[in-house]
Amino acid sequence: MASQRRPVHHQDEDPWGWVVVGATFVAFFITYGNLKALGILLLAMQNDFSSDVWIIGWMSVLYNSISLFSGPFVASIDRLVSSRRSVVIVGGVMGSAGFIIGSQSTTVLQLALSIAILSGLGKSLSFFPFFGTLASYFSENYSVAIAIASSSLPISMIVYGPLTQMLLDTYGWRGTMMILGGITSHILVCAALLKAPAVASPTDTEQYQKVPDDAAEGDDISTEGDNIPTSKSHQGKCLTIKGNIQRLLTSMDFKLLANKRFIYLTAAMSCVHFCFSGWVVYMVSHGVFQGLSSHQASLLPTSFGIGYFLGKFLSPLFDRTRFKLPTISWVCFGCFLMFASFLTEAFMTLFPVQMIITGLIGVGQGIVTQSNDVLVRFLTSVDRLVALVCWQASIGGISAMGSGLLSGLIYEWTGSFQVALIMYSGIMLISVPLFIIYGKTTKREQNQC
Template identity: 25%
Template sequence: MPPSAPTNLDYTPPDGGWGWAVVFGSFISIGFSYAFPKSLTIYYKEIQEYFSATYSEIAWVSSIMLAAMYAGGPVSSVLVNRYGSRPVVMIGGVMVGAGMVASSFGTTIMHLYICVGIIGGFGLSFNLQPALTIIGKYFQVKRPMANGLAMAGSPVFLSTLAPLNQFLFDSFGWRGSFLILGGFVMNCCVAGALMRPIEVKPRASPATSANGAPGDKEQSPGARSPANKRGCAGRVNQFIDLSLFKHRGYLIYLVGNVVLFFGFFAPVVFLAPYAKHMQVDEYSAALLLSIFALVDMFARPITGLVANTRWVRPRIQYFFSFSVAYNGLCHVLCPLASGYGGLVVYAVFFGVAFGMLCALLFEVLMDLVGAQRFSSAVGLATIIECAPVLLGPPISGALVDLFHDYKYMYYACGVMMLVPGIFLFIMNYFNYKWLAQEAQQSQQQEDEEEAGAMEELRSSAENKPEETLG
């Protein structure tokens, strides 16, 4: 099994120290980024009645927000590469807060699409990507554990925001709640303040190539050769690394993710509405999200610890493939759950599956491309993934509108995750095999070149006495 990609940095990450404060800041930033769109589902039923909207129309609110969060990835990558994580996260916090405050004065569903979806979503993209990137700057050996702890921010915040949103709605209505949430999300600015730029201590030797691209020396965008900077593509490449589209492992990751994201968010978005459809009271429906989030909260750091072990880390792509397929299996079996007790069981198993996938989602990407290329890799991935993120929940909502039943939606989401899980497992097997063969060929070539050089030196040494005698 070939090793994971090195960090490709010009210094040795500290793996601790202020890095743990950075992890805490990322915990807050990631928590808001992923939990905020899901927690707003508490207001769906009431907003739907207020605007006389369908399930599909109301699902567009979170869908647009998540899609904008993903679509803003390349812009966020460029800003992070140029200015660092701290200012980008702080600007993102201000954008989300402003979008929520503006949405509290909305008079149409379109107003929510723009303020919550587009403005808020782009603000979340400025929170998510920098928080993921800076962890790779501070950690190398303990990176899976640090990523797992930071990603745990999502379930922690979701378990808090779900009941809080129900309380805010009962006390202030959805307009007052959105106004309060706008101020609450400004805490992302505090999280950004913790993301201090790392003090670089240069290494003695240059960094080596990334996994999946043997022998290809990594450079930062500002350090590329003039030949690479010529032309439009070269200028773009100074800000975001387009050569990743030649990276085999990265392309496998993208194909699997594009399919799985069609069924990734919808089961969470519709969990509370599904419970209400089954005549479960509002607080019990909100409690399902809290149970899901509580299990998810523990699953993510535990997954990070498991992924950091010497048995799993070299095979982490398989671990990720299993987590995707496990999510799909949970959704396929969900319609078999009967009553509130059955939904609780589903929420527990789904929480484990979702936590595993989220803890590994970006760690396996960094494992493939290395920390130096990660900012560009995640930016390009999110812009491609924004289409299924945008379309997934509305398509699922349309299935509910069509059949007046949630089970077909859960079947569809299950299949959309089972298929890429199997695909990723098979393709990662072949990718690992091909990487091993390429590494072996590269080693043989180096041995042959070294043997040729030694033979040349030996011949030169043998001929030298004859030249001296002559």
């Protein structure tokens, strides 16, 4: 009996794509909520282990950093494994297990291994594959789809701050960690909803992609005929150990690292990652050291989350009006806003003012990340998107790891985070010319085509 032919998939028309958007929303909500929760638990864990603030704070940053700079290996797994659903399921199990095991740790080393290594790798496996699935469903509506999906990041900031503080007051940090592990297991449900389109989107056998108007004035990049393996391209082949290693390295798509536009965009976003990672971990601690109560400080992530949420949707909303701006203009505006806000936040002590400035930092972060999501989507073909996102995140993760260490050490040396915030403002200024160079390089390359 002949098998029934599946319907042809057309981007932006398949309703299941919005189900994938919802699954991505929940998965992102959990993974980034866990990062914020670790920031809330920082002082409680530091007191329990009688350790320095910077050591526990760096462990929290390592959770995020390891999940980022393990990205290229996840990109390789994404290409070589036939089911993204399976990859996300494994990541959800690892992430959940890391928090549960960490709740029973008796030393800082045990806690670091369970949170930074096990949960960090789990976060990576359960995060990056969603980008490829989303891109296979959306093209013209991608900016809206990714804005909705990634808006869960600021919402998680809003929810996880007070929620974690309430759980901490009720169950202590160990009980809170166990509950976080249970919440993380819900990523398995998100994985179950992942389904690839019946017919794949354009692959890297095509030379160029058609780009919508809102993607930084036409951000497309030649694939140069790269022969990158996928799970289907190796079915039925018996590979030696050497062949498997070569296949793994090829699937990591190192050629992306030689592209000028990728280099400029990634360098600029590494500056943003540096500032964000240090700020998101020490945000609550900075509020406490500036004279706020623990409950007042726990509301700062809420203000940041509201601003972040608004920033994510500013560009997609304005794109549908006559006030539409190029993506590069948006990203530079977001960087300038974060520069001014970080500099002001360093000297603010009043609770209402700190809430407002923290919200403005969130707006800037939302604008920058949303603009970057659109720029990255149209740098290359859909089947190379996960690799591109993973490489950018990997380099950003190294930057983020340095941020957590340096910010913690600055606190140990100075007794506050004021110097760190001044440093963040300066680094945000550095990112602006990098984004501008990226935009000019894009125009120059397109004029040559």
